[in-house]
Structures are given as C-alpha cells and as structure tokens.
Amino acid sequence: MEENLYEYLAGNEYPGRGICIGKEPSGNKAMIAYFIMGRSVNSRNRVFDRIEGGIRTLAADPSKMTDPHLIIYNPVLTLNNTTIVTNGDQTDTIRSFMARNDFPGHSFEAALSTRTFEDDGPNWTPRISAVVDMRAGAYKLSILKSDNGDEKSVQRFTFEYSKPLAGIGHFISTYKCNGNPIPSFAGEPIRVTIDEENPNEYAGKLWEALNEDNKVSLFVRAIDLKTGGYEDVIINKYKTVEE
Numbered sequence: 001m002e003e004n005l006y007e008y009l010a011g012n013e014y015p016g017r018g019i020c021i022g023k024e025p026s027g028n029k030a031m032i033a034y035f036i037m038g039r040s041v042n043s044r045n046r047v048f049d050r051i052e053g054g055i056r057t058l059a060a061d062p063s064k065m066t067d068p069h070l071i072i073y074n075p076v077l078t079l080n081n082t083t084i085v086t087n088g089d090q091t092d093t094i095r096s097f098m099a100r101n102d103f104p105g106h107s108f109e110a111a112l113s114t115r116t117f118e119d120d121g122p123n124w125t126p127r128i129s130a131v132v133d134m135r136a137g138a139y140k141l142s143i144l145k146s147d148n149g150d151e152k153s154v155q156r157f158t159f160e161y162s163k164p165l166a167g168i169g170h171f172i173s174t175y176k177c178n179g180n181p182i183p184s185f186a187g188e189p190i191r192v193t194i195d196e197e198n199p200n201e202y203a204g205k206l207w208e209a210l211n212e213d214n215k216v217s218l219f220v221r222a223i224d225l226k227t228g229g230y231e232d233v234i235i236n237k238y239k240t241v242e243e
Helices: 005-010 090-098 107-112 199-209
Strands: 018-023 029-037 046-051 054-059 076-079 082-086 127-133 139-147 150-161 168-173 190-193 215-224 230-236
Touching (some): 005 168, 005 199, 018 082, 029 127, 029 199, 046 215, 090 107, 090 127, 107 127, 107 139, 107 150, 139 168, 199 215, 199 230
Antiparallel strands (some): 018 029, 029 215, 046 054, 076 082, 082 127, 127 139, 139 150, 168 190, 215 230
C-alpha cells in the first residue's frame, strides 16, 4: 500500500534531505524530486542554482557561510541518458565512475563503495543517492548509513526498480524525523503515489507540505521517456544577496 507523500512530509518536522523518484499517472514521464532542509543558520543559508544538466548549491549570503563542508555540492548532474541525484559530493563520484568504461552496469554501486556516511557526528548523516534511466524510467536508490549511530560500522543498501509502475514512486530521506542526535532513515524506501504530471504543480504541492521553518530548497525534474528531454523546476526559500 502506497503512502500519500504530501501527508507524510506535512507530518514530519525534519526528514532532512529527501529524494523521490517514480512515474506520473500516464507512465510517460519519470518524476524526480529532491529537497533540502536545515536547522542551523549555515545549513539554511543556501539556494539551488542551475548549471548545465543539473543544479548546484550556493550560499545565499556568502558572508554568513561558516563552513562549506557538506553544504556546497552538486545535487543533480546528467550524463548521457542518466540523471544522478544525491545529497552530497558523491554526485561527482558517481558521475566520474559512470563516465569510465571499466565498471559497466555496476558503476553506481562501485562509486558508492568508495564513500561512507557524512563525518558530522553525532548525527552521522546518511548519504542518499539515486540514478534514473531517462529512456526507460528505471531507477536505483541508495543509502549509506551508520549502524544505529555507531560510526565504526557502515551499512550500504541499494534498491533497484527496473520496471516502475505508472503513478507510483519511492521516497528516501536522510533522517527518520527530528531529534538530537537525529535518527537516520530506516528500512526500505517508502512507496508513494505520484499524482501530478505537471512538474510545476508537483513541486508546488511538495513545497507546501514541507515544514515552513526548516525547508530550504526544492528541485523537480520531469523526464519525457520517449525523447529523454526534461523540464526542471526550482523553488528556493531564500534569495541570494545579489538578487
């Protein structure tokens, strides 16, 4: 049984960073959503900025950026017919591995085998990652996390959805909920409904569902599976000082 993602997010004060991937109701488009949230001033001081094939994070106000470590990265990159989405600089690691020819078919897992969870104890924030086939709509989701908060052990999980159903997606986030330390996401990605084929409408509903105090930025990509073309939507809570 799938969950209503809007209701799930509205009832969760702090899932952290989240990825949802699936197909819209007609099955003609793959839908990707990625959002970031923040509790600290440094974490909230960010916007999504368009780059070729994806997005990067930028400091909304560079003078307030106290530590770019784990804050500034490329959340979304595109390589040939693949979209890569992650919550950290492992996006670049995955793209680099996929661009090589010595890891055919296993570059996603091979790339992530070189990485671990973030070094931000006591939270030890998980690294969540995904790749989407822009022609078939198939996708993989991954989470690298500590063993119940023990930094001496890393757990690696990859979930593959080779024949996704229309109107169905899967959601994964860094955290289960708010806390101190913040508990990591646990279990399989959550099976959810995707009810919108319009990326602007979908982004608007997701944005409205996120906690008003903690939400920072949201990205949605709708991919036409017949052509591989895509439309991107970005919503930022904060503006850069130049705007």
